Amino acid sequence: MAMLHSAMSSGISPVSILTQTSFDPYEPVLRQALGDALRYLKEIEERAVRPDAAAVAQLEQMCGALPEWPEAPEAVLEELDTLGSPATVAKNNGRYFGFVNGGCLPAAMGAAWLVTAWDQNASFQVQSPVAAALEETALEWTRQMLGLPQGTGGAVVTGATMANFTALAAARHALYTRMGWDVENDGLMGAPELRVVVGEEAHPSLMKALGLLGMGRSRVVRVPVDGQGRMRADALPRMDERTILCLQAGNVNTGGFDPAAAIVPVARGAGAWVHVDGAFGLWAAASPQYRHLVQGFELADSWATDGHKWPNIGYDCGVALVREPAELRAAMSIDAPYLVMGRQREPADYTPEFSRRARGVELWAGLRSLGRQGMAQLVERTCAHARRFAEALHAAGFQILNEVAINQVLVSFGSKEKTLRTIARIQQDGTCWCGSTVWQGRTAMRISVSSWVTTEEDVERSLAAMIRVAREG
Ligand SMILES: *Cc1c(COP(=O)(O)O)cnc(C)c1O
Numbered sequence: 001m002a003m004l005h006s007a008m009s010s011g012i013s014p015v016s017i018l019t020q021t022s023f024d025p026y027e028p029v030l031r032q033a034l035g036d037a038l039r040y041l042k043e044i045e046e047r048a049v050r051p052d053a054a055a056v057a058q059l060e061q062m063c064g065a066l067p068e069w070p071e072a073p074e075a076v077l078e079e080l081d082t083l084g085s086p087a088t089v090a091k092n093n094g095r096y097f098g099f100v101n102g103g104c105l106p107a108a109m110g111a112a113w114l115v116t117a118w119d120q121n122a123s124f125q126v127q128s129p130v131a132a133a134l135e136e137t138a139l140e141w142t143r144q145m146l147g148l149p150q151g152t153g154g155a156v157v158t159g160a161t162m163a164n165f166t167a168l169a170a171a172r173h174a175l176y177t178r179m180g181w182d183v184e185n186d187g188l189m190g191a192p193e194l195r196v197v198v199g200e201e202a203h204p205s206l207m208k209a210l211g212l213l214g215m216g217r218s219r220v221v222r223v224p225v226d227g228q229g230r231m232r233a234d235a236l237p238r239m240d241e242r243t244i245l246c247l248q249a250g251n252v253n254t255g256g257f258d259p260a261a262a263i264v265p266v267a268r269g270a271g272a273w274v275h276v277d278g279a280f281g282l283w284a285a286a287s288p289q290y291r292h293l294v295q296g297f298e299l300a301d302s303w304a305t306d307g308h309k310w311p312n313i314g315y316d317c318g319v320a321l322v323r324e325p326a327e328l329r330a331a332m333s334i335d336a337p338y339l340v341m342g343r344q345r346e347p348a349d350y351t352p353e354f355s356r357r358a359r360g361v362e363l364w365a366g367l368r369s370l371g372r373q374g375m376a377q378l379v380e381r382t383c384a385h386a387r388r389f390a391e392a393l394h395a396a397g398f399q400i401l402n403e404v405a406i407n408q409v410l411v412s413f414g415s416k417e418k419t420l421r422t423i424a425r426i427q428q429d430g431t432c433w434c435g436s437t438v439w440q441g442r443t444a445m446r447i448s449v450s451s452w453v454t455t456e457e458d459v460e461r462s463l464a465a466m467i468r469v470a471r472e473g
Contacts, residue, residue: 026117029073036081044090048430055086094453095432095462100252100280100408103451104314111365112314115358122358123348135360136345141367142319145375146278146305147285148298153325155332155350156307156360159318160279163304165209166320166352170302170328171244171273172213177330178241184331188214196220197237197272198246199258201229206246206277215244227440228256228403233263241271249297250281253439253446255408257281261296274300279318280309280450284406286375290383293405310382310407311375312452313366317359325350378452382407385449385459396467401444409447413470416443422470431465432458 092103122131176183211217224235229251245267247258284290307317322328333349390404401410413422423436437446
């Protein structure tokens with residue numbers, strides 16, 4: 001009763017909050033969300049990419065004590081839009097070049113809304129036939145776009161970190177099974193050792209995945225790399241059937257690819273499991289112009305990639321793929337009396353999660369809207385933008401530190417101090433956003449062109465701002 005009184009005294013009908021009513025409880029809030037979203041997307045075209053300090057300070061108003069009483073959904077959403085929207089980073093406006101962040105394709109965004117309305121639990125066929133079917137299809141389409149072997153299967157997960165984790169769990173299972181050790185049941189205590197080989201410039205999230213799997217973040221053999229971060233094929237250690245070799249397709253700084261064609265046959269010939277971290281780079285396979293870069297990676301045993309990077313699916317979307325899906329299934333599936341399954345693929349048998357949202361549907365929708373040609377164009381367009389950045393910044397007198405093979409550009413504005421100062425001022429200026437990195441000892445600004453939204457005009461506007469700011473300081 002107290003609850004009802006309070007809600008009434010605050011002018012909110014308790015009935016609409018606490019019980020099902022005859023009118024559609026979703027309609028007002030969904031209409032409001034649509035209006036807010038459309039206005040947001042329009043406004044970020046001209047807003048500074050980075051939110052200002054005042055907008056961030058306002059977040060405090062939403063971070064108070066746990067509310068005691070219910071609030072109307074429309075009021076909750078209004079609070080989110082009024083206080084939350086201004087404190088976002090304008091990711092979908094075409095001039096965000098930080099990390100390797102794509103935008104969100106309209107079809108994927110629309111699908112995400114519908115998927116939320118569906119509220120499917122994408123764990124089993126019986127809970128969601130549509131989620132199960134579209135996840136399987138999206139995995140198959142991904143396999144084809146990446147040029148991977150027929151029969152490859154996997155799982156849609158939250159990102160490349162989890163995709164690395166998932167695929168490497170299959171690797172761990174396969175290698176231990178060959179040694180007669182049941183790693184899922186008996187764990188790693190007392191187990192024979194595996195040896196993990198990675199490149200000197202492997203992504204730190206790969207190390208995290210190895211740590212989570214009990215294989216150790218630093219208990220790895222590191223292979224020397226060249227000036228683009230590519231593993232040196234002549235510097236590989238001896239490998240055997242207890243070895244997991246982790247290659248990289250697309251270094252997060254340079255965009256460089258390990259020489260897979262030279263390495264994978266040797267490693268697999270020695271009995272090693274070859275895994276590929278191809279968070280964004282593997283998608284170069286979609287373009288005839290860039291396909292040569294991924295040659296040889298299709299010979300590996302497992303692959304990790306992201307839907308939310310180059311394909312612009314929106315967060316969160318990663319993909320783990322394994323040549324022998326049975327190895328992944330053995331690592332991930334569980335039995336319970338209430339799990340009586342048919343013969344179809346059960347999503348939860350291939351993922352670390354059990355209950356999960358139907359993110360495979362968004363991947364399906366994004367790939368459905370792009371098609372093979374659309375993905376090829378997205379790759380080619382973003383790479384062309386990256387080349388334009390490199391050429392113009394070089395012409396303006398700044399140093400490009402990498403071979404701009406795909407969509408990543410590393411630029412130095414001079415000394416470490418000058419470069420960091422310039423990056424801070426570019427971020428402050430707000431026309432675009434780029435982050436800093438250290439590439440083989442040199443501080444650099446990293447430009448990653450990964451968004452479908454970015455136009456030539458965005459590139460020219462961003463270049464003008466970068467060059468103006470750099471010359472000022
Ligand atoms: C981004 C990236 C990752 C991590 O991916 P998340 O989706 O952020 O988990 C791993 N490896 C490489 C090469 C990357 O570029």
